[in-house]
Amino acid sequence: MAFLDQNPEIGYPLVAGLGLLVGSFLNVVILRLPRRMEWQWKRDSREMLGEPELYDPPPPGIVVERSHCPHCGHQLSWYENIPVLSWLALRGKCRSCKAPISIQYPAIELLTMLLVLACVWRFGFGWQGFGAGLLTCFLIALSGIDLRTQLLPDSLTLPLMWLGLIAAVENLYIGPKEALLGAIAGYVSLWSVWWLFKQITGKEGMGHGDFKLLAALGAWCGLAGILPIILVSSLVGALVGGAWLGIKGRDRATPIPFGPFLAAAGWIVFMWGEQMVGAYRAYAGF
Structure with missing residues (x-):
């Protein structure tokens, strides 16, 4: 951390790249966590009411399951999952079904990058x-x-x-x-x-x-x-x-x-x- 404080020309690009990656993960949290919560609430409610179990597979997990198109289910390759760049290269559309990809994805990635950069500018790399x-x-x-x-x-x-x-x-x-x-x-x-x-x-x-x-x-x-x-x-x-x-x-x-x-x-x-x-x-x- 002291090295990065002394060499901000290295530290800021590293933090910017990390911010983009974390922003990509935050998109997953924003989209998947509410669905996981709703699924758990329904499961807990059926258990409390004594209702029979239903076949209700859980939504995709936040960490394990790979990213995929919400329209056609196409699993994204690594080169389709590069923050911001992949969205621009694909022109905001799924490579498989051509459905539009929400601008939320690059927006959250860029916002995270900018705000994290502001944090290290304000407080340093420690x-x-x-x-x-x-x-x-x-x-x-x-x-x-x-x-x-x-x-x-x-x-x-x-x-x-x-x-x-x-x-x-x-x-x-x-x-x-x-x-x-x-x-x-x-x-x-x-x-x-x-x-x-x-x-x-x-x-x-x-x-x-x-x-x-x-x-x-x-x-x-x-x-x-x-x-x-x-x-x-x-x-x-x-x-x-x-x-x-x-x-x-x-x-x-x-x-x-x-x-x-x-x-x-x-x-x-x-x-x-x-x-x-x-x-x-x-x-x-x-």
Whole structure:
């Protein structure tokens, strides 16, 4: 790691290539994890209700099964699975059936590469840069899943929270006390909003996964980061969500996933939270 810090002309290309590869894997997580979860839920429900077992083969696994075309089942060769380049070479179509390949694939790969590069630029090639990259990958996967399914899986939010608390034990970004208070405040703050909204309207205004995601972000950003995350995510969510509803011609009752806005705001605050607060204080004359 010290070698890479001293030779960034080698480190940055390596991190860029790794970011593209990890982005390709995140696409698999985004697409396959919700299907695996749904399959497990149905299986558990039948077992709890005492219903007979049905022939219901599991969806493709996240790690073992090879990538394939969702339309014709064509298994991708290694040269069809090169991040970004394969999509461009195939012109966004399956080589076998010519069905269109979603632009999500290269978009997630490029986004992961750029954000991971930003992490090592901000924190270096050591453990801080690695931890920031890990947080980034979790947030990308959670955002992609929430956009597609309006789910924030516990199998991602809870490990992310524990990783933040473990990093705090070593004072990697913040201390243990700040991380613990941040996790508690993150969960309680959104839970309180959800509870009050439900008491007033009788409806649930957000999913429980949002509480856990903000708790995880609190473990990484600390107590001081909770309010900026909530403010930034709410502002961006209102602007982007309102524009989306207007473009699609939907009414305000249409549910909009809040996780991506939380994730984006949390990433920004994690990366530049101190600078943001400092600039605000200077502007306000504190």
